[in-house]
Amino acid sequence: MSEKKKQGELREVTEELIGMQGNKIFNTLKGMTLQPGLVAEYYLKGGRDRFLSPVVYFFALLTLQFLIASLTGFLDRLTEYQMENIATAFGDDDNLSAEQVELMVDQFSGFVLFFMSEIGQKLVILPIGLFFAWLIYRKLRSGIKPHIWIALYAFGHISLITILVSLLWNVGLSLEAVNYSTMVLSVCYWIYATGRFYKLSVAKAIWIGLLYYVVYLVFFALVGGAFGAYIGFQVASMQ
Numbered sequence: 001m002s003e004k005k006k007q008g009e010l011r012e013v014t015e016e017l018i019g020m021q022g023n024k025i026f027n028t029l030k031g032m033t034l035q036p037g038l039v040a041e042y043y044l045k046g047g048r049d050r051f052l053s054p055v056v057y058f059f060a061l062l063t064l065q066f067l068i069a070s071l072t073g074f075l076d077r078l079t080e081y082q083m084e085n086i087a088t089a090f091g092d093d094d095n096l097s098a099e100q101v102e103l104m105v106d107q108f109s110g111f112v113l114f115f116m117s118e119i120g121q122k123l124v125i126l127p128i129g130l131f132f133a134w135l136i137y138r139k140l141r142s143g144i145k146p147h148i149w150i151a152l153y154a155f156g157h158i159s160l161i162t163i164l165v166s167l168l169w170n171v172g173l174s175l176e177a178v179n180y181s182t183m184v185l186s187v188c189y190w191i192y193a194t195g196r197f198y199k200l201s202v203a204k205a206i207w208i209g210l211l212y213y214v215v216y217l218v219f220f221a222l223v224g225g226a227f228g229a230y231i232g233f234q235v236a237s238m239q
Contacts (some may be wrong), residue, residue, distance in 0.1 A: 014164065028052045032157045037196030054152035059122070061159040066118045074113045074166045074178075081175050082116065083109055107231050111224075129216065138158040140198045154193040158186045187213055 027052045031039035039051050052060075069075035083105075090104045113122045133151035134144055140166065165182045169175060187209065194212075195205025 028057055032153055034192035040153050040197050044146055044149055054149045058152040058156035061156040065159040065163050068163055069166060070119050072170050074169050081111055104231050111227050132216050150197045154190055158189055161185050
């Protein structure tokens, strides 16, 4: 009887924990869709019973994004698409031989694919994204934590948006349309989430949100350009 009682209690506790986590998942998904500012503010004030932590939310959805993209074949097609674009960009230069083009494409592809990978997203893209969030929004709230929390929550939800849009590729939407739609929806959601959290007017939320993305994209364009120039010098020195 004692053994059965213990097993019953263990089952009850397990079901309770699963139920609590299930509620947290649902509450966080719903909250980040309808009231993102409330979710981040609640967690920032010490609330831990209603929502998943921003760290868990981001990493769980990012992992799910790459898992689904891999299983559906979307990740392979996206990789192939990026490789084609890189090969076209370098191949248009008449001053380069076929061997030089092949070498530059190989090296630059490795650079791009690392940033596109799950590890690259976690180790490089995330820290840079968080830094720019603090840099752009730092005058709106003091401290670092508010900017980190809302950014992690928003990045996590953007991963969810990416998952949902990428599934349209499997029903016939072109890769270009998927990429464009994902970018537009991601920017719109970032503006919406940060606007709610920082309590900004619509115009100010749009202005600062677009500034964030412009700074972010310009930074990576400069990084890519610098790496491309480095590869070019390497190839030139081999002549």
